[in-house]
Amino acid sequence: MKSLVFREAACRRIFMRMTVILFTLFSLTASAQTSATATIVGTITDPTGSAVPNATITVTDTATGITHSATSNGTGEYVLPALQIGTYAIKVEAAGFNVQTKTGVVLNVGDRARVNFTLQVGAAQETVTVSASGIKLQTDSGEVSNVISGKQITQLESNGRSLYSLMNLTTGASSLQMDFQVPTPMGGDSSVSFNGQRNSHNLFLLDGGETDDRGGGGSAIVMPSEDALAEFRQLTSNYSAQYGLSSAATISTVIKSGTRNFHASGWWFGRNDAFNARNYFNPQYSADGTHNKVAKLRFNLWGFNVGGPVALHGGGNPKTFFFYNMEWRSLIQGNNFNVGVPFTSTYGGDLSQAINTGIVTSVRAPFDCQ
Numbered sequence: 001m002k003s004l005v006f007r008e009a010a011c012r013r014i015f016m017r018m019t020v021i022l023f024t025l026f027s028l029t030a031s032a033q034t035s036a037t038a039t040i041v042g043t044i045t046d047p048t049g050s051a052v053p054n055a056t057i058t059v060t061d062t063a064t065g066i067t068h069s070a071t072s073n074g075t076g077e078y079v080l081p082a083l084q085i086g087t088y089a090i091k092v093e094a095a096g097f098n099v100q101t102k103t104g105v106v107l108n109v110g111d112r113a114r115v116n117f118t119l120q121v122g123a124a125q126e127t128v129t130v131s132a133s134g135i136k137l138q139t140d141s142g143e144v145s146n147v148i149s150g151k152q153i154t155q156l157e158s159n160g161r162s163l164y165s166l167m168n169l170t171t172g173a174s175s176l177q178m179d180f181q182v183p184t185p186m187g188g189d190s191s192v193s194f195n196g197q198r199n200s201h202n203l204f205l206l207d208g209g210e211t212d213d214r215g216g217g218g219s220a221i222v223m224p225s226e227d228a229l230a231e232f233r234q235l236t237s238n239y240s241a242q243y244g245l246s247s248a249a250t251i252s253t254v255i256k257s258g259t260r261n262f263h264a265s266g267w268w269f270g271r272n273d274a275f276n277a278r279n280y281f282n283p284q285y286s287a288d289g290t291h292n293k294v295a296k297l298r299f300n301l302w303g304f305n306v307g308g309p310v311a312l313h314g315g316g317n318p319k320t321f322f323f324y325n326m327e328w329r330s331l332i333q334g335n336n337f338n339v340g341v342p343f344t345s346t347y348g349g350d351l352s353q354a355i356n357t358g359i360v361t362s363v364r365a366p367f368d369c370q
Contacts, residue, residue: 036085036205036208036252036254037082037084037109038084038107038108038111038112039082039113040083040088040113040115041077041113041114041140042057042117044057044092044094044119045076045117047118051072051074051075051077052119053072053075055097055117055119057070057080057091057092058093059080059088059090061083061087062103063086064084064086064257065260065318066084066319068083083107084107084257085107085111085231085254086106087106087107088106089105094119097119097121098123098126099128100128100129101129102117102131103131104131106132108147108233109231110252114139115132143239144171144236144238146170148166148234150231153166161183162183163226163232164188164189164190170236172195173234173249174192174194176199177192183299183331184223186221187213187220187223190204192249194236194249195236195237195249197247197248198248201246201247202246203249204250205250206222207254207255224253224255227303227327228256228305229254230254230255232252232253234249235252236249255323255325256305258309258310258323260318262306263305263306264305265305266304268300268301268302270299273294273297273298279294282336292336296333296334297332297333299332299333300329300330301330303325303328306324308322310322
């Protein structure tokens with residue numbers, strides 16, 4: 001009996017410890033996600049400009065149907081933090097005023113968007129719908145930043161299809177990268193200087209989590225598929241203290257998410273020496289009439305995305321979604337190996353004889369690196 005009681009107590013302690021650990025991990029994850037989300041702020045007023053307190057503000061993600069709500073304070077102000085990026089509809093309700101709705105409000109990663117409302121006196125059954133303007137003026141933050149959208153990521157050409165090649169598309173960026181981004185499974189050439197700062201002082205975030213190698217020069221250690229990225233923001237100056245781990249730029253990247261509808265896509269990108277012009281230093285024929293091969297090039301990149309809702313319970317709007325990405329990368333990159341020919345005095349002027357005797361092993365030969 002004592003043994004049974006002891007086992008129950010031990011199991012209870014283990015359960016409590018596991019609960020604390022999981023809660024801590026969840027809290028750390030949730031706090032890290034804040035830098036990969038967006039915030040809506042605003043003021044609710046009446047036609048005279050006076051504040052409307054206790055108004056109910058409801059925002060709805062049009063892709064997932066998930067809603068968030070807040071109430072305006074005594075000065076008519078409201079704030080809705082930690083919103084996932086996407087397109088939203090915002091509805092405001094207050095006693096004695098018409099219901100007002102704004103649609104098409106787009107939130108990018110790291111946004112602090114101000115959406116103000118001026119309510120009209122009337123019955124609550126009357127609704128006024130306004131489409132949001134596509135031009136937004138940032139007035140709630142002094143940061144200097146630039147957003148690269150998912151459409152730009154997938155459609156802008158880059159040599160190697162790397163996220164890090166697109167980092168140069170903002171004011172103050174100076175590339176220190178090689179011309180070709182080798183498609184490694186981890187890491188990439190992220191050597192870009194912002195506003196004259198050291199490239200090792202940049203900070204890279206993926207869904208709010210840091211992806212820097214702090215023991216190896218501060219470079220990024222992930223190489224996400226471009227087609228898996230929703231967007232990324234490059235903060236280059238005057239950004240919030242929550243990005244306090246770097247003295248240069250902060251690059252905040254967000255992975256795509258599933259929606260209420262199933263979506264799937266696939267792609268293939270390829271390069272081949274058959275499409276390329278012959279290298280100037282590798283003529284078709286050598287001086288002795290030997291035909292020179294073209295260096296072999298086979299670069300293939302293919303993959304797929306799939307996402308949608310997760311049905312954890314029957315009926316109603318889903319609140320859980322999934323997104324899955326898989327990508328394969330293959331590279332064979334050849335080159336021409338040139339050997340300097342020694343003076344004729346070392347082999348008697350007969351090049352073919354020198355090759356046969358091993359004095360000259362090769363003049364030009366293609367080789368492949370895989």
